Amino acid sequence: MTVAMRTSGWLTAGAWRRLFRDRPVIPLLGLLAVLVAVSELVRPGIVSPSWAAVIVRASVPLAILAGCQTLTMLTGGIDLSVGAVASMAGFVVATLIAGPGTGPAIAVALVAAAIIGLVTGIGVGVFRVHPLIMTLGMSLVVLGLANVWQLQNVQTNSGVSPQLRSLGSGLFLDIIPYNLIVFVPVAVLILVGLRRSGYGRLLYAIGDNPIAARLSGTRGWQVLIVLYVISAVLAAIAGLLYSGLTNVASVALVDSAVLPSVAAAVIGGTSILGGRGGYVGTIVGALILTVVESLLSSIGYPEAVRQVLFGAIIVAVAAAYTRVTGET
Amino acid sequence: MSATTVRVEAARPLEILASWARKNAWTLGLLGILVLLLVFTRLIQPRYGVAGIQGLATSVLPLALAAVAQAVVVISGGIDLSVGSMMALTSVVSASLMDGQSNEFGVAVVLGVLVLGAVLGAINGSLVVLTRVPDIVVTLAMSFVWAGCALLVLPTPGGGSVKWLKDLVIGPLGNEWIPKALIALVLIVVLIWIPVRRSRLGLSIYAIGSNQLAAFRSGVPVGRTKRVAYMLTGLFSAVAGLSLTASTGIGTPVPGPYTLMSVAAVVLGGVSLAGGRGGVFGPIVAVVLIQLMRTDMTFLNLNTNLATVAQGIILIGVVMIGTLIQIRRSRV
Numbered sequence: 001m002t003v004a005m006r007t008s009g010w011l012t013a014g015a016w017r018r019l020f021r022d023r024p025v026i027p028l029l030g031l032l033a034v035l036v037a038v039s040e041l042v043r044p045g046i047v048s049p050s051w052a053a054v055i056v057r058a059s060v061p062l063a064i065l066a067g068c069q070t071l072t073m074l075t076g077g078i079d080l081s082v083g084a085v086a087s088m089a090g091f092v093v094a095t096l097i098a099g100p101g102t103g104p105a106i107a108v109a110l111v112a113a114a115i116i117g118l119v120t121g122i123g124v125g126v127f128r129v130h131p132l133i134m135t136l137g138m139s140l141v142v143l144g145l146a147n148v149w150q151l152q153n154v155q156t157n158s159g160v161s162p163q164l165r166s167l168g169s170g171l172f173l174d175i176i177p178y179n180l181i182v183f184v185p186v187a188v189l190i191l192v193g194l195r196r197s198g199y200g201r202l203l204y205a206i207g208d209n210p211i212a213a214r215l216s217g218t219r220g221w222q223v224l225i226v227l228y229v230i231s232a233v234l235a236a237i238a239g240l241l242y243s244g245l246t247n248v249a250s251v252a253l254v255d256s257a258v259l260p261s262v263a264a265a266v267i268g269g270t271s272i273l274g275g276r277g278g279y280v281g282t283i284v285g286a287l288i289l290t291v292v293e294s295l296l297s298s299i300g301y302p303e304a305v306r307q308v309l310f311g312a313i314i315v316a317v318a319a320a321y322t323r324v325t326g327e328t
Numbered sequence: 329m330s331a332t333t334v335r336v337e338a339a340r341p342l343e344i345l346a347s348w349a350r351k352n353a354w355t356l357g358l359l360g361i362l363v364l365l366l367v368f369t370r371l372i373q374p375r376y377g378v379a380g381i382q383g384l385a386t387s388v389l390p391l392a393l394a395a396v397a398q399a400v401v402v403i404s405g406g407i408d409l410s411v412g413s414m415m416a417l418t419s420v421v422s423a424s425l426m427d428g429q430s431n432e433f434g435v436a437v438v439l440g441v442l443v444l445g446a447v448l449g450a451i452n453g454s455l456v457v458l459t460r461v462p463d464i465v466v467t468l469a470m471s472f473v474w475a476g477c478a479l480l481v482l483p484t485p486g487g488g489s490v491k492w493l494k495d496l497v498i499g500p501l502g503n504e505w506i507p508k509a510l511i512a513l514v515l516i517v518v519l520i521w522i523p524v525r526r527s528r529l530g531l532s533i534y535a536i537g538s539n540q541l542a543a544f545r546s547g548v549p550v551g552r553t554k555r556v557a558y559m560l561t562g563l564f565s566a567v568a569g570l571s572l573t574a575s576t577g578i579g580t581p582v583p584g585p586y587t588l589m590s591v592a593a594v595v596l597g598g599v600s601l602a603g604g605r606g607g608v609f610g611p612i613v614a615v616v617l618i619q620l621m622r623t624d625m626t627f628l629n630l631n632t633n634l635a636t637v638a639q640g641i642i643l644i645g646v647v648m649i650g651t652l653i654q655i656r657r658s659r660v
Contacts, residue, residue, distance in 0.1 A: 133591075141636075259472070302479070304479030306476070
């Protein structure tokens with residue numbers, strides 16, 4: 001009797017609602033599986049290990065950028081400067097490899113990103129500038145400075161370094177993308193950090209109720225400064241992978257990935273109002289977006305239709321979350 | 329009773345002026361800086377004159393209208409990240425329909441595009457109200473949708489504009505110092521915004537932006553007002569899109585930097601991102617200031633990219649000072 005009730009309980013709206021709210025990753029994985037199945041239906045034989053490798057390779061940099069959004073959105077913020085910072089990192093490395101070499105060039109790019117993140121963090125944490133405005137302003141500053149740097153380096157501008165190219169776009173045995181070497185440690189750090197470390201819990205606490213967090217002794221400004229430094233460094237890493245993937249170094253390379261990165265975090269179940277979400281969902285969100293892109297282009301839809309459907313999917317998924325969780 | 333009030337008001341014109349100035353202190357301050365910057369421009373480039381002013385007005389028009397569009401929705405407590413995409417869509421629709429057509433047909437197209445803009449905005453607003461998803465997410469997603477539609481209408485830049493529309497924004501009116509674009513801007517804003525601002529609707533927009541719950545409890549229809557605010561944003565975006573078609577003569581399906589620039593201009597123009605505060609004239613002046621600053625940097629032979637840097641720093645700085653003032657006030 002009880003068993004029967006439990007089994008039928010699985011089909012009730014309430015159970016679905018709980019599943020969606022507590023384990024958003026499960027329905028998301030279902031959606032991903034459906035999309036993969038549709039891909040196979042549309043183009044029989046397309047789904048293969050090498051197809052999966054290409055999808056994963058394209059998802060990795062997006063998932064890292066979306067990680068920046070997930071972390072900042074957990075505190076109720078957002079980081080719109082990821083595009084400028086990521087492009088800057090790829091570009092700086094490309095201009096420096098002729099001189100100091102790849103290793104030091106990457107170090108310079110990461111340190112530059114950390115400094116940018118520090119400034120953003122001070123603005124958001126200490127001066128309480130709205131994160132949207134702060135990161136928007138910082139992306140203008142970074143873009144302008146990168147352009148100045150570009151004008152000074154027109155002659156010495158060399159291409160993307162071969163190491164970055166193989167790291168960003170190479171496939172081990174044609175099925176395992178090399179960029180997983182970067183992604184796996186980053187993802188593990190974020191996942192474990194959010195679940196197990198005190199710092200991770202503080203991010204949730206600040207986003208859920210900043211006043212309560214302050215009253216229980218959290219120094220919010222310190223948490224936020226560290227957060228935006230982490231976000232900028234992650235963005236720089238993603239930028240290096242992007243420049244390796246596309247074999248392009250330009251000051252606007254990653255700009256078009258900013259809105260998809262927010263979209264991946266939102267689809268993954270992270271609330272833009274803070275306090276709810278996680279990185280597993282975001283990774284699945286990035287995979288879903290990449291599969292959708294590849295599906296639409298394999299059907300042969302023009303870029304325009306892809307964009308329209310892309311936007312519609314984001315609204316639909318976000319609306320479903322809001323309906324199910326009952327939060328606004 | 330009302331007669332007394334009128335007499336009292338008439339008796340103290342100075343005080344009324346003072347209170348008006350207090351209310352518009354931010355905009356007046358920006359205007360002051362603008363005048364100083366104009367004088368400075370004239371000093372570093374004595375030849376800056378009629379041509380410069382004309383060029384400034386024409387280049388400023390689309391961004392100024394985008395800033396007005398953004399200001400309306402931000403005052404209502406929302407934000408619309410699809411302004412640039414709506415501009416691109418309305419611009420390509422108008423350019424592709426008007427290409428090689430008669431002036432009379434152009435009138436119909438302009439009216440149709442204005443309706444289209446209002447519909448786009450109404451869709452945004454309805455989605456925000458119905459789904460209860462944060463505005464920033466909805467309008468971000470819709471920016472993809474509208475940009476995609478723009479690409480469907482016109483895959484590559486093209487189309488054309490009827491002559492009278494171009495004449496409306498290019499060139500001087502009467503006195504050579506008065507650019508038509510400026511007159512057009514002021515007329516559009518005065519004809520659409522002032523009546524709204526003075527009406528019950530305008531009051532409701534400010535009310536839901538200031539405190540949604542309080543507005544709801546005082547009987548303001550929150551959902552409907554929000555929809556109308558987004559609709560107005562769509563309408564102004566359509567006007568901005570038309571001005572793009574008019575000033576460039578073609579339609580471009582790729583959204584320009586207008587969305588983020590409009591947010592920046594709104595903040596610089598003294599509109600609070602939390603809603604309920606500010607007007608549309610501050611953002612307009614802010615846009616002119618930004619554009620003139622860029623021009624000055626070219627005159628000074630500075631790298632124009634430094635203007636981007638300066639713009640970012642000013643944006644952050646202004647908000648920082650504003651927040652610090654608020655924090656200090658709340659402590660006192």
